[in-house]
Amino acid sequence: xxxxxxxxxxSSANRxxxxxxxxxxxxxxxLGLSKSTVSRAMNGYPDISESTxxxxxxxxxxxxxxxxxxxxxxxxxxxxxxxxxxxxxEPDQHNPFLQDFLAGACEAASSLDWTMTISTATSDRDxxxxxxxxxxxxxxxxxxxxxxxxKDSRVGLLRDLKxxxxxxxxxxxxxxxxxxxxxxxxxxxxxxxxxxVLRLAGFGHKRIGFVGSDPKFNYSHLRRDGYxxxxxxAGLSADPALIRDGARTRDDGAxxxxxxxxxxxxxxxxxxxxxxxxxxFCSAAQDQGFEIGRDVAVIGYDGIPECRYARxxxxxxxxxxRTAGQRLATLLIRQIRGEDPTTLRELTExxxxxxxxxxxxxxxxxxxxxxxxxxxxxxxxxxxx
Amino acid sequence: xxxxxxxxxxSSANRxxxxxxxxxxxxxxxLGLSKSTVSRAMNGYPDISESTxxxxxxxxxxxxxxxxxxxxxxxxxxxxxxxxxxxxxEPDQHNPFLQDFLAGACEAASSLDWTMTISTATSDRDxxxxxxxxxxxxxxxxxxxxxxxxKDSRVGLLRDLKxxxxxxxxxxxxxxxxxxxxxxxxxxxxxxxxxxVLRLAGFGHKRIGFVGSDPKFNYSHLRRDGYxxxxxxAGLSADPALIRDGARTRDDGAxxxxxxxxxxxxxxxxxxxxxxxxxxFCSAAQDQGFEIGRDVAVIGYDGIPECRYARxxxxxxxxxxRTAGQRLATLLIRQIRGEDPTTLRELTExxxxxxxxxxxxxxxxxxxxxxxxxxxxxxxxxxxx
DNA sequence: TTCGTTGCCGAAACCGGTTTCGGAACAAAC
DNA sequence: GTTTGTTCCGAAACCGGTTTCGGCAACGAA
Numbered sequence: 026x027x028x029x030x031x032x033x034x035x036s037s038a039n040r041x042x043x044x045x046x047x048x049x050x051x052x053x054x055x056l057g058l059s060k061s062t063v064s065r066a067m068n069g070y071p072d073i074s075e076s077t078x079x080x081x082x083x084x085x086x087x088x089x090x091x092x093x094x095x096x097x098x099x100x101x102x103x104x105x106x107x108x109x110x111x112x113x114x115e116p117d118q119h120n121p122f123l124q125d126f127l128a129g130a131c132e133a134a135s136s137l138d139w140t141m142t143i144s145t146a147t148s149d150r151d152x153x154x155x156x157x158x159x160x161x162x163x164x165x166x167x168x169x170x171x172x173x174x175x176k177d178s179r180v181g182l183l184r185d186l187k188x189x190x191x192x193x194x195x196x197x198x199x200x201x202x203x204x205x206x207x208x209x210x211x212x213x214x215x216x217x218x219x220x221x222v223l224r225l226a227g228f229g230h231k232r233i234g235f236v237g238s239d240p241k242f243n244y245s246h247l248r249r250d251g252y253x254x255x256x257x258x259a260g261l262s263a264d265p266a267l268i269r270d271g272a273r274t275r276d277d278g279a280x281x282x283x284x285x286x287x288x289x290x291x292x293x294x295x296x297x298x299x300x301x302x303x304x305x306f307c308s309a310a311q312d313q314g315f316e317i318g319r320d321v322a323v324i325g326y327d328g329i330p331e332c333r334y335a336r337x338x339x340x341x342x343x344x345x346x347r348t349a350g351q352r353l354a355t356l357l358i359r360q361i362r363g364e365d366p367t368t369l370r371e372l373t374e375x376x377x378x379x380x381x382x383x384x385x386x387x388x389x390x391x392x393x394x395x396x397x398x399x400x401x402x403x404x405x406x407x408x409x410x
Numbered sequence: 411x412x413x414x415x416x417x418x419x420x421s422s423a424n425r426x427x428x429x430x431x432x433x434x435x436x437x438x439x440x441l442g443l444s445k446s447t448v449s450r451a452m453n454g455y456p457d458i459s460e461s462t463x464x465x466x467x468x469x470x471x472x473x474x475x476x477x478x479x480x481x482x483x484x485x486x487x488x489x490x491x492x493x494x495x496x497x498x499x500e501p502d503q504h505n506p507f508l509q510d511f512l513a514g515a516c517e518a519a520s521s522l523d524w525t526m527t528i529s530t531a532t533s534d535r536d537x538x539x540x541x542x543x544x545x546x547x548x549x550x551x552x553x554x555x556x557x558x559x560x561k562d563s564r565v566g567l568l569r570d571l572k573x574x575x576x577x578x579x580x581x582x583x584x585x586x587x588x589x590x591x592x593x594x595x596x597x598x599x600x601x602x603x604x605x606x607v608l609r610l611a612g613f614g615h616k617r618i619g620f621v622g623s624d625p626k627f628n629y630s631h632l633r634r635d636g637y638x639x640x641x642x643x644a645g646l647s648a649d650p651a652l653i654r655d656g657a658r659t660r661d662d663g664a665x666x667x668x669x670x671x672x673x674x675x676x677x678x679x680x681x682x683x684x685x686x687x688x689x690x691f692c693s694a695a696q697d698q699g700f701e702i703g704r705d706v707a708v709i710g711y712d713g714i715p716e717c718r719y720a721r722x723x724x725x726x727x728x729x730x731x732r733t734a735g736q737r738l739a740t741l742l743i744r745q746i747r748g749e750d751p752t753t754l755r756e757l758t759e760x761x762x763x764x765x766x767x768x769x770x771x772x773x774x775x776x777x778x779x780x781x782x783x784x785x786x787x788x789x790x791x792x793x794x795x
Numbered sequence: 796t797t798c799g800t801t802g803c804c805g806a807a808a809c810c811g812g813t814t815t816c817g818g819a820a821c822a823a824a825c
Numbered sequence: 826g827t828t829t830g831t832t833c834c835g836a837a838a839c840c841g842g843t844t845t846c847g848g849c850a851a852c853g854a855a
Contacts (some may be wrong), residue, residue, distance in 0.1 A: 046546065049812060059835045064813060074833060093548055095480030095489055096811040100840045104480055106527070113513035124508050128498035131530040135540075140549055142491070142527040145516040155520075161431065163478055164525055275719065308719065331716060334660065334693065434842060444805045449843060459803060481841040485810045 047090040056084055067092070094140070098163070106140040107357050108165030110155050112172070113145040121329045122346035129350025130169065137358055153182055160188050167361045169193060169353050173209075175243045180207060191357040191369065193349060198246040208360055208369035210353045214244050214326060215251030217342035217375045218296060221324040222255025224377075225294040228385040230322060234267040234285045234292030236278055236306070238299050245270070248298045248326065267292050278302025279309035286310070286321070291393050293386040294322035300329045300341055307335060307382065314400050320393065322383035326375065337381030344375050432475040441469055452477070479525070483548070491525040492742050493550035495540050497557070498530040506714045507731035514735025515554065522743055538567055545573050552746045554578060554738050558594075560628045565592060576742040576754065578734060583631040593745055593754035595738045599629050599711060600636030602727035602760045603681060606709040607640025609762075610679040613770045615707060619652040619670045619677030621663055621691070623684050630655070633683045633711065652677050663687025664694035671695070671706070676778050678771040679707035685714045685726055692720060692767065699785050705778065707768035711760065722766030729760050 053063040058081070066073045066081035073081075084090075098104040109130070111123075127141070134141045142165055146152040156179060159165055167189035170179050173196040183190040184206065192209035218235075225233050235252045238245040249268070256263050266288060269281040282295050283306065297303035303325035307317050317323055318337050325332065328343025356369040388396065438448040443466070451458045451466035458466075469475075483489040494515070496508075512526070519526045527550055531537040541564060544550055552574035555564050558581040568575040569591065577594035603620075610618050620637045623630040634653070641648050651673060654666040667680050668691065682688035688710035692702050702708055703722050710717065713728025741754045773781065 060812080061814075061836080062834055065834090068813080070814095072833065077833080091547055093484075093811065095483045095548065097813075098480045098840090099478070099484055099811080099842080100813040102840085111509065111512065111516075113509070113517075121506065123512075124496065124498070127496065127508075127528060128530045131496075131528060132498075135529060140527050141529070142525050143512060143516060144520060144526065145513045162476055163480065304719070308721065312721075331719075334689070334716075336693065336697075445842080446806080446844075447804055450804090453843085455844095457803065462803080478841065482843070483810090484812080484841080485843040487810085 047088045049090070049092065052081075052085060052088060052090045055088065056081060094138075102163070103166050103361070104140075104163055105138065106142050106165045107134060107167050107169060107354060107361075108142045108144065108159055109169040109171060110152050110159075111143060111145045112147075112149065112152055114147050121331075122327075122344070125346040126171075126350040129347035129352075130354040131350075133351045133354035134358070137355075139354075139358060141354070149178070153178060156182060157186075160186055167191070167357045169357060173243050174241050175199070175246065177243075189357060189360045189366070191353055191360065191366075193353055194242075194244055195247070196243050198243050206366060208356060208366040210349060210356060210371045211244075211373075212344050212349065213247075213251075213372050213374050214298070214342075215247040215254070217326055217377075218248045218251030218298070219255035219258065220377065221296045221326075221342065222252055222261075223259055225296070225322055225324065225383065226255070226259035226261060228294075228322065228383065230292075230294040230386050231261060232264070232267065232290060232292045232294070232390050233261065234282070234295040235269070236272050236281045236285070236295060236297045236302050237268070237270040238302070239273040240270055245298060252296055272297070272299070272302040272305075275301050275305030275308075278305035282306035283309055283313075286315075286397055289394060290390040291397065292321070293388065293390060293393060294324075294383065297323065297325045300325035300327040300332055300339060303339055303341070303382075304331060304335055307339065318382050318384050319387045320396070322386070324383050328375070328378060332378065332380060335380075335382075340380040340383045341378050342375035343378045345373075348373070432473045434475070434477065437466075437470060437473060437475045440473065441466060487548070488551050488746070489525075489548055490523065491527050491550045492519060492552050492554060492739060492746075493527045493529065493544055494554040494556060495537050495544075496528060496530045497532075497534065497537055499532050506716075507712075507729070510731040511556075511735040514732035514737075515739040516735075518736045518739035519743070522740075524739075524743060526739070534563070538563060541567060542571075545571055552576070552742045554742060558628050559626050560584070560631065562628075574742060574745045574751070576738055576745065576751075578738055579628055580632070581628050583628050591751060593741060593751040595734060595741060595756045596629075596758075597729050597734065598632075598636075598757050598759050599683070599727075600632040600639070602711055602762075603633045603636030603683070604640035604643065605762065606681045606711075606727065607637055607646075608644055610681070610707055610709065610768065611640075611644035611646060613679075613707065613768065615677075615679040615771050616646060617649070617652065617675060617677045617679075617775050618646065619667070619680040620654070621657050621666045621670070621680060621682045621687050622653070622655040623687070624658040625655055630683060637681055657682070657684070657687040657690075660686050660690030660693075663690035667691035668694055668698075671700075671782055674779060675775040676782065677706070678773065678775060678778060679709075679768065682708065682710045685710035685712040685717055685724060688724055688726070688767075689716060689720055692724065703767050703769050704772045705781070707771070709768050713760070713763060717763070717765060720765075720767075725765040725768045726763050727760035728763045730758075733758070 049060055049063060053060045056063065062073060063081050066078045067085060094105045131141045144155050144159065146155045168183060170190055171193045173192045173194035175196065175198045177196045180196060192207060194211050195209055222233055235249060237249050253263055267285060269285060272278040272281045278297060278301060285292055285295060303323050307323060310317060310321065315321055323339065325339050325341040328341050332339035332341045352371055360366050360369050434445055434448060438445045441448065447458060448466050451463045452470060479490045516526045529540050529544065531540045553568060555575055556578045558577045558579035560581065560583045562581045565581060577592060579596050580594055607618055620634060622634050638648055652670060654670060657663040657666045663682060663686060670677055670680065688708050692708060695702060695706065700706055708724065710724050710726040713726050717724035717726045737756055745751050745754050
């Protein structure tokens, strides 16, 4: 009464079985060869003569024969699909990238006749469950792991399950042995941060602040290191008071950077680990009467579309998400096909996009501090609450 | 020499075949039943006794048995997957929605044990090819078609192929017979536009402009109709000079709306079919010295995140993309399972999000026009070219 | 007692591919 | 003229499920 409901549904789903698809049988019959010979020819087995292989492949192309990947999968165990699990409870971080990223990944997958499947999870814990389920049900032969954490439990899980995977971003900051077996693709945020500092130092800035991102993510540490390295190369000393961390949203960015501006010796320039934080600061600072690019120089990182539409436009280092998706899918498929994971690593660089948010300092830190104090006295009547 | 490269690769891909997965055979052996009985019990066939069904299902749950969908697919022809083809050459339109939308769709699919696969195409024409290929290779049992056009060739293709599909948005504006057979989910943008006009009329606005979107898309016409209906209900006459079309980007929006502002009798409020166009206008207008919300009231549609961060925040009608994805996936799966497509239709509404971009008019159209002319004379020295 | 029914289940075919195994044909070596 | 070894292909098993078909028991009616 209740249990056979699925049967009832199924019975009514009678859809056209009259597909014009060419099957392996038919291709074989057309060629006067056996099914097995044609199959091995299509897959390039060396015990089929060169000439026969050619004949089969051209006939297949002409008749439009394409094997059903799920029919192959039942024997080979491979479904020719890669998957990615998105964490849907994240704040709007990699949001704008997603479309481009997927476009790149799909493009690469399709061109090799693979499929891209996606899933979502509601938490880090749930992500592991979803991954386990996808592996269990053989829904994918490998996984792209976005947004790598310093200590990333997804890596351990998939390593134990012996399932191919590739990281978008490095992991294991501090314990490099962790990274030994995995393959990854990343963009050298640390280099960008270094260049940002050198650019600002070149403008004449002496006190340059840094607002980092969530230390849970690996890139956060790398970008801070890049900032420090930039200071060193510029011959500037690193002042711990100028370094703030954990800005994962716009509001965080505004709060952290505004705190820097309250210092006795405020920075005349601030480098942000993410555009979102930088934009948050720009809005808040403008509300307080700061002129971005003159009173304080700002450089971001990511290259989200809003940078171009902010005023002044945000100087940032743009990441090519499409390329990232394309490379990650390509490397992952190569790994699934048997290449050594440790050789499948790539590091590229972000490209500077100049906006109006940075430039030479107009005021010294002391003058800036005085201006800030002046503003503060003016703006607050007596709203202490 | 060249042809057997794929074989070489394959030979090195020897991965763990020692999966702990429980197979149908094993479940049957464990129960002392035959493979076929267990299979039919799992699928709720009525020729298996109620008690046996229960016994099989609880044992399956306990042993963690889950059928391989691709093994089922080879016989049933259904892969338990739905797909969506994104057009990657679109401007940054539905960008911010994608993450939420996918989260909703994946959530619905996963909960029914289905998979969501995505592909991208580089043009409308390419989209058709990709769809054809996915159908041909049975990569999905049905499709979600986003961003419906007035005349949408995807619908015709899938109808002819007899492949289930559901539209995100209606289609066939003007020839309603087109819609007869398809199922869809949509958000009533026309209602939102109508409410926007009534809201502005309630503030006291008499001249309300409209900047529409690309007429290629169906929603564009519906939203314009909603605007007109709103005017009618408010007892205002529609002035064709106040209606502009085809704004698909920020810059378009700015250009179209600024053109309205140059009229002898400019509008004191403008309704935009998309947030992007509205935001473009806000920036441009502010550059020209307009005060958004006072000199001119602005209302958008979509509810993209940037609305909240613009200043003033944009009053807009927000679309719940997550729900949209969730409903679309659910309805599509129900259709694949045999329900009548024409009964699978849903229309929901966008919700008003109040910002500071609208309010009562401060100036009459004539006064506004004078102010504009004044600004123009001031700003332009003699840059005619 | 015999003859349909009916309820429930097992044997075997089947889906569309892949892979194993063995054998025919032919050339080279003895 | 055998023997040995290659080269190339076909027959059949196989992957993990689904579905068809028929058989056996139990039961009611003739």
